Amino acid sequence: MSEWHPSVKAYLENKDYEKVVEIYENLVENNPDEINNYWYLGLSYLLINNLDEAQTTWFFVFSQQEGEGLEKCNQDLINILEEEALQQLNLSNYEHSLLIREQILEINPENINNLLHIVNLQILLKTFSIELLNTYNLSELVKNSQPNSLDFLLLSTLLKDIIKYAYNLSIDFAESVLIYSNSNKDIVNIIVNIGDSMAKEDQQVLYAIELLEMCNKYPHNNIIIFINLYTYYQLVKDFDKLVNIAEELNEKASNYLERFNAKNLLLNAYLTLAEWDKAMIVAKEQDRSYQEIELHKDELTNSASRDTFFSGILNLLYLQDDVVYNRQIINKVSSLFQEINKPFYPKITHTIAKEKKILTIGYIAHTLHKHSVGYLSRWLIYHHNRDLFKINLYSPQNHTDEITEKWFIPNVDKIFMAQRGMNRLINQIYEDEVDILVDLDSLTLNLTALVMAMKPAPIQVTWLGMDASGIPNIDYFIADPYVLPNNAGEYYSEKIWRLPNTYLGIDGFEMGIPTLRREDLEISNDAVIFLNVQNAAKLNPSLVELQMEIVKQVPNSFLIFKVRRDENRLKEYIYNLAENYHLDVSQLRFIGYDSTVEIHRSNLSIADVLLDTYPYNGATTTLEALWAELPVVTRVGEQFAARNTYGFMMNAGITEGIAWSDEEYIEWGIKLGKDENLRREVVWKLKQSKKNSPLWNGKQFTGEMEKAYQQMWEIYVSQKN
Numbered sequence: 001m002s003e004w005h006p007s008v009k010a011y012l013e014n015k016d017y018e019k020v021v022e023i024y025e026n027l028v029e030n031n032p033d034e035i036n037n038y039w040y041l042g043l044s045y046l047l048i049n050n051l052d053e054a055q056t057t058w059f060f061v062f063s064q065q066e067g068e069g070l071e072k073c074n075q076d077l078i079n080i081l082e083e084e085a086l087q088q089l090n091l092s093n094y095e096h097s098l099l100i101r102e103q104i105l106e107i108n109p110e111n112i113n114n115l116l117h118i119v120n121l122q123i124l125l126k127t128f129s130i131e132l133l134n135t136y137n138l139s140e141l142v143k144n145s146q147p148n149s150l151d152f153l154l155l156s157t158l159l160k161d162i163i164k165y166a167y168n169l170s171i172d173f174a175e176s177v178l179i180y181s182n183s184n185k186d187i188v189n190i191i192v193n194i195g196d197s198m199a200k201e202d203q204q205v206l207y208a209i210e211l212l213e214m215c216n217k218y219p220h221n222n223i224i225i226f227i228n229l230y231t232y233y234q235l236v237k238d239f240d241k242l243v244n245i246a247e248e249l250n251e252k253a254s255n256y257l258e259r260f261n262a263k264n265l266l267l268n269a270y271l272t273l274a275e276w277d278k279a280m281i282v283a284k285e286q287d288r289s290y291q292e293i294e295l296h297k298d299e300l301t302n303s304a305s306r307d308t309f310f311s312g313i314l315n316l317l318y319l320q321d322d323v324v325y326n327r328q329i330i331n332k333v334s335s336l337f338q339e340i341n342k343p344f345y346p347k348i349t350h351t352i353a354k355e356k357k358i359l360t361i362g363y364i365a366h367t368l369h370k371h372s373v374g375y376l377s378r379w380l381i382y383h384h385n386r387d388l389f390k391i392n393l394y395s396p397q398n399h400t401d402e403i404t405e406k407w408f409i410p411n412v413d414k415i416f417m418a419q420r421g422m423n424r425l426i427n428q429i430y431e432d433e434v435d436i437l438v439d440l441d442s443l444t445l446n447l448t449a450l451v452m453a454m455k456p457a458p459i460q461v462t463w464l465g466m467d468a469s470g471i472p473n474i475d476y477f478i479a480d481p482y483v484l485p486n487n488a489g490e491y492y493s494e495k496i497w498r499l500p501n502t503y504l505g506i507d508g509f510e511m512g513i514p515t516l517r518r519e520d521l522e523i524s525n526d527a528v529i530f531l532n533v534q535n536a537a538k539l540n541p542s543l544v545e546l547q548m549e550i551v552k553q554v555p556n557s558f559l560i561f562k563v564r565r566d567e568n569r570l571k572e573y574i575y576n577l578a579e580n581y582h583l584d585v586s587q588l589r590f591i592g593y594d595s596t597v598e599i600h601r602s603n604l605s606i607a608d609v610l611l612d613t614y615p616y617n618g619a620t621t622t623l624e625a626l627w628a629e630l631p632v633v634t635r636v637g638e639q640f641a642a643r644n645t646y647g648f649m650m651n652a653g654i655t656e657g658i659a660w661s662d663e664e665y666i667e668w669g670i671k672l673g674k675d676e677n678l679r680r681e682v683v684w685k686l687k688q689s690k691k692n693s694p695l696w697n698g699k700q701f702t703g704e705m706e707k708a709y710q711q712m713w714e715i716y717v718s719q720k721n
Contacts, residue, residue: 004040017047035061035073039080046099054103078104085117094124112141113151116158123161133169143176150180156190163194166207175214183218191215192224201398205235223249223258223305230265239566243269256296257303260289264312271318273566274536274573283319290329293336301340307446310337314443317467318537321615321637327470327491330443334470338453345450346426350458353720359713362429362457364394364448365440365465368408369401370597372620373440373465378407379506379698385706392416392432396425396447422450429456436709439474442466459712464504467640468494476712478503482647485638497708501694502651505701508690509627512598516606521560521589528557528673531607533621535564538613541577543635546662547611548583550669557673560589560607604628608679609672617645626652631672631682633657635665651695656682
């Protein structure tokens with residue numbers, strides 16, 4: 001292949017293109033029969049942006065040729081221009097590279113790889129417009145290209161860039177690449193990953209749905225498509241699609257992991273939408289999957305989606321208060337999760353422990369924003385003693401809002417977010433020399449569990465988010481005298497660290513102005529209102545029947561449910577239960593979601609009594625009710641999720657409403673419903689509790705947590721030295 005004349009190479013390196021033109025003009029004049037000199041002279045004119053002279057020079061040669069000679073000239077010039085375009089690209093001279101590519105386009109408009117380069121250069125130069133896909137007819141050209149005819153690396157790069165533009169034309173282009181590549185798994189992964197980023201970082205959820213539903217039109221083996229679609233349909237509250245995507249995966253599942261994940265999604269969907277009959281059938285099927293999970297270790301290990309099976313275990317907590325069984329399954333699944341994922345992430349070695357004046361505490365969560373965990377954990381972060389503790393926050397997802405900005409960022413030394421960048425996150429925690437890493441996500445996010453499984457900090461703790469995750473590399477689970485039974489250590493893999501009063505203390509909640517009135521619900525002022533604000537997954541039918549029995553036995557009473565998901569499905573479920581239980585449906589009411597969390601809290605005042613759920617109690621909702629001075633009836637169980645309200649009430653100095661059996665639950669509901677003076681007494685106690693209860697003292701609680709951290713470190717140092 002021809003190349004630049006040796007005499008111009010130094011000038012090319014110095015970008016002295018005027019001198020290059022001068023030399024080639026002399027070469028052409030002295031040797032007019034050497035065609036290559038004309039090609040390079042024209043190219044030299046291009047490099048000084050003299051397009052007219054370039055084209056005139058080349059046209060002169062073409063005018064002298066015909067037939068095969070003309071065809072050869074075309075190809076020779078294209079080859080020279082291709083080589084120089086790549087050279088200019090490598091030098092980051094994007095304008096020159098684009099100008100050269102545009103000349104190739106004029107000579108050979110059918111060169112699709114050249115078109116791909118042109119679009120890539122326009123993206124690099126930030127001159128790209130999505131309409132150019134139509135101008136070049138690029139999607140059709142790619143879709144109809146012969147296999148292996150396109151530059152696959154360039155095509156993949158373009159795909160990553162173009163689908164970041166949330167337009168239908170972008171989806172069309174993605175589909176053309178998918179068709180051309182015959183659903184190549186790397187192409188599918190690109191679409192899935194970019195779609196997820198668009199959904200979570202740019203809030204382009206509907207666009208992400210369109211991308212993944214497009215992928216679903218073609219054969220693929222990527223289970224993440226179903227899992228992500230499920231999440232997106234939750235976000236946009238399209239509950240019919242939510243169920244459909246879970247059922248579709250269940251039908252298509254061809255191996256153990258797919259069946260396992262399908263059952264998790266399906267169970268979650270049915271619980272979310274109060275389809276309890278279907279949920280119980282799936283729960284039995286999933287139980288068999290849990291029993292067999294260790295037999296499928298190799299399949300799980302060899303799957304690219306090996307981290308997806310973790311989060312589904314939280315469904316157990318909604319179904320039954322069988323703490324021994326639930327912990328056995330959670331510990332088994334979590335242990336296997338750690339074992340099979342550990343070889344794929346950084347190997348961490350901690351240095352010899354030593355005494356420290358200042359401990360670095362890292363909190364990891366995806367919920368440090370407008371979320372229950374965010375609202376509750378902010379007080380601990382706010383009250384930390386910064387003379388004794390360095391505080392870092394870590395998140396596996398990049399999601400911030402005004403709560404993050406107001407309560408977290410100003411009160412920490414560092415905040416680090418890594419959207420699915422688990423290796424980066426693990427290494428960052430290790431490099432920051434975090435002494436104690438506190439997990440606030442627990443069973444709710446597999447990505448956080450991955451980080452904890454790698455043990456980037458020498459001491460690791462679970463607090464607040466939910467029941468302990470069972471990850472073997474977590475050392476402690478924060479509890480208190482109430483939230484776990486005395487014998488809980490027998491079935492937890494973590495060591496239970498009990499704080500002296502409560503595992504959570506806060507300074508209260510911001511309240512809004514009530515917007516809900518009794519007349520809005522056609523309820524008289526002398527009626528007794530029972531309120532259930534929990535989501536459908538907590539509305540276990542046996543528990544709802546207890547609440548209906550209370551309403552039946554309290555004259556002039558009403559039971560209000562809060563709609564958190566699908567209103568039609570919730571009403572159908574509750575009305576069916578009422579009919580079976582012979583409760584007059586005129587005693588039932590449903591209220592919608594409030595515009596702000598502050599208004600939600602203030603609207604709790606419409607009720608006389610909050611009826612808690614079982615086997616999964618309220619947590620944030622219970623605290624909000626207690627802060628709003630609303631009497632609560634709770635059914636205490638054995639598992640952590642069934643004892644939250646009990647612990648909070650005990651710390652607030654309230655025993656009225658604490659039931660240890662179904663019968664007591666009904667009795668307390670009737671008693672509080674009928675006895676207005678008893679309700680007033682509870683309200684007075686709740687008002688007084690704000691002055692002296694450890695539940696409402698975030699600073700005291702923070703001191704107790706800090707003392708626990710220091711003692712954990714002392715134990716660690718003594719064990720390592």
